[in-house]
Amino acid sequence: MSRPDAYIGKPIERLEDLRFLRGRGQYVDDLECAGALHAVVVRSAVAHGRIRSIDTAAARTLPGVHAVFTATDLGAKVPVIPVRSESQPSLDQAVQPVLAHGKVRYVGEPVAFVVAETAALAEDAADAVTVDIDPLRAVIDRAGAEAGDVLLFEHSATNTAGRFTGVRGDAAKAFAAAPYVRRERFRVQRYAPVPLETRGLLARWDAHAERLTLAGAAKVPFWVRSVLAAMMALPEQCVDVIETDIGGGFGARGEFFPEDFLVAFAARRLGRPVKWIEDRREHFLSTAHAREVDCELEIACRRDGVILALRGQAWTNAGAYIRPNVASAPRNIAQMGAGPYRIADLHMEVSVLLSNKTPTGSYRGPGRFEIDFCRERLIDLACADLGLDRAEMRRRNLLTDAEMPHALPIVLPHGKGGELDSGDYRVTFDRCLAEIRWDEKASLQGRLIDGRYHGLAIGCYVEGGAIGPRENARLVLDSEGMVTVYVGTSALGQGQETVFAQIAADALGIPIEHVKDVFHGSTTCVEEGFGSFGSRASVMGGCAIAAAAEKLKDSIREAAAARFGCPVSAIEIIEGMRAVRAGELQLPLHELAGRELAAEGTFAAEKRTYSYGAHAAHVAVDPRTGQVEVLEYVAVEDVGRILNPSTLHGQALGAIVQGLGGSLLEELIYDEHGQLLTASLASYLLPSMDDYPDIRAVALELYPSPLNPLGAKGGGEGGIIPVGGVIANAVACALGDLGVQPFELPLSPPRVWQLIEDARGSRRQAQRTAR
């Protein structure tokens, strides 16, 4: 009875949009809750210091104030937030307490928690809390962290909290024998995802049932539940973590932050619901920052452009504490240096440094964006040295279909490797060259037209997706014949409800209108779920739903066999799941369902999928002002089977715009005392669609993943990964005659202008010495 897919692969309009466009979205701040109190966090105004005292007396007496908690109220041991994945003992030593005690380590660190009748009263009371801090010198950057004369954690004797090393082959040997090598230093600035909706939480404690409900979770609700249950000494089944509509996550939102505990703790202690909504300034100070990497990368090539080896060191500035997902960026930098290229030998050592800045976490394309920037820049520099064509050199080194699967470097200390699953990386590359009209535009490279230099660049990437270990889904068929989907992945705005309805409808052979609803993320949906990160949700959740659909059909057959008194093998489900039949006997499905029929499905994956692609840009640079305009931007990706071309296209465009923001606009700037100077949207420049109008994204599906029945791969992050390298190379190409080589992002007008000035200065210098 299987029918060809009616929905998968079609540009089905997002089912959730109707709700959002009509203002019916339910974000956490929209949740009405009778009797709820409001919380405000008192945050450290000092980047590094010893807490002498916290005086809450005045705040407690203010009208409407119910409580002011400090670390001493949390019991003998202040809970700390554990590392979620790929930890190391030294990383575990630097985790964050939910309230500071003894020391503060960044501006914005929670030191007290005020609960009052309204948010405004709570904020008044927060202003009345006096925190007396004896300031210590702040550690800001790599040099300060490595100097080690000021330590964030005195017991550890170093500010290096951990190390990840990527290894393949014998890089030292390859470098020793290589005819050409080049080493450069790069830097990617600190910036952040900045979702439209800030974080927020609403906790309810049912004293009678001893149950806690925490709404406002995202990304990894099941993990949040297990951490929260442990901190509150509750069995996991007594904690419900509820996902609401989410205005963007991008890796930051939904991890376990101090407030996840504080709000729950206050609700239980006070016996009242407690709501906390992060404001934009606290968002900048407290939600995870990202990127900030110093990198020294070295390439070894043959003179014909064949890349032999890559090695280097990188230092990620993790901020003041090791947060749950701090590892993803350094481990990816360690492992993914070769990207889509055939590079036999690799050695990359990445240190995780502590500093007195806001703790970091993963952000769309973690580590991949950073290392792609360094590698793609280095390839262009090598091309210039060797007199090779930039497109030809890349083409020569891109992996092809015949080489799949292709083993990835092993990452120490955990020893995990992995492999690129499928694809021909030249195909997207060639298509990208064609889309940007590379050959036609070749004559524009470096040309000065109407006062602006034109530049062109192309860069490549791979995107890991479908992180395991597994995902679960449950399908319920009700007496009306409608199907409800429950799944353990989280929706962060990707259009999951739509894609999952498509998958369920096709797997069951029913009209999509018969999928009544898709419930996701919350711990009440399924027994066990894993959430949304690493471009996993559509693949892992989708495959779990497809598996559950098969089981549901089995249950239908079993129920029908029992009803008809015939063997299961005699039962046939009629197309569209309208009825079941056994020979002459036929029964409408809704009669069979009578009560509900349900089935659960699981999809497990040990290996990750790898999407890939190429991006190209045409920019114009005003040499007088340093302003870069993106005239044309083209992206071509292959994501395996395309589940919904229109939601995928949205992912690509959004990710590219975010990538352009990181390449040209966004930066979190600190002063030498550890004060964040860009803690508002007036000083932090967030890209918007109208900044970069001319973006085209093409998606191919030539190489489905062999790793899952849908043939799908991740599609959420690819769009951001190569942008930094492409833009920087395009600027370098434009300003080639001036001798400008950018090694640092973002390429703001003042930075580009300074590069031009410096290049002029060093040329003058060179001329003088020549004379």
Added chain:
Amino acid sequence: MKLPSFDYAAPSTLQEAVSLLGAHAGSALAIAGGQSLLPMLAYRLVAPSLLIDLRRVPGLDAISVTDEGVCLGSKVRWCDVESDARLRTAHPLLAQAVTHVGHSSIRNRGTVGGSLAHADPAAELPGIALTCDAQIAVAGALCPRTIRAEDFFLGPMTTALASDELIVELRFPAWPAARRWAFEELARQRGAFAIAGLALYYDLRDAAAANVHIGVFGAGPRPQRITQAEAALNGRVIDEQAIAAAARTASATVEAIDDVNASAAYRRSLVGTLLERALTRAAQG
């Protein structure tokens, strides 16, 4: 980011507004479009005891165009300036500058009086007011007075306005039809505050420039005139040489600040570039 608590009044006459302000001098603030004040309240950078909403006060929303020049009531919004077709000839420099202010939602609410009183060093209108020798009419407890733009802006967010005074009107001298002018600014995004901007005009006398006015905003702590470049250009034909010399003078003499957006050196260079481009455009007519 919840506002601090304050009392609220919405007086229905200017007199009443002024006397309320006088009665709470130092602790009351007027609110017009709220586009600058509300973020300041939310960030708790200011905590007035009383907010005096000007929305009911009559007679402050007119744009008048006479032989004397252009008058903008303090409650005139950016969008009012944009949509007034008369201004495109009566004061094209003003009309053009206002299109660079923020985004349309901000231009629908932000006002002339609010912008002048707020005195953001990177705001367009204070720059235009200074460039054009505008006068700011204010009402206070004592008798009304008029303050010249060059005496009005004292520093970042600091003006000559007394704490019990309200801005009533901004007056621009008449604009001859043949006047040459140009406006240039560099902002990192559409709608963002400028890293620096420049406005200029001059009149032609026997093919030479006369009455040259060059104003810069965003580069320093307050809007400023580039008087040395003005002097160098007065009486000269605006040709390539004159332009290059003026640009060098502007770079050398502009007061420039270092901040997170740009270094002082960058701003100096930028002002020279903006002047060069503005003069080139103005000379083309």
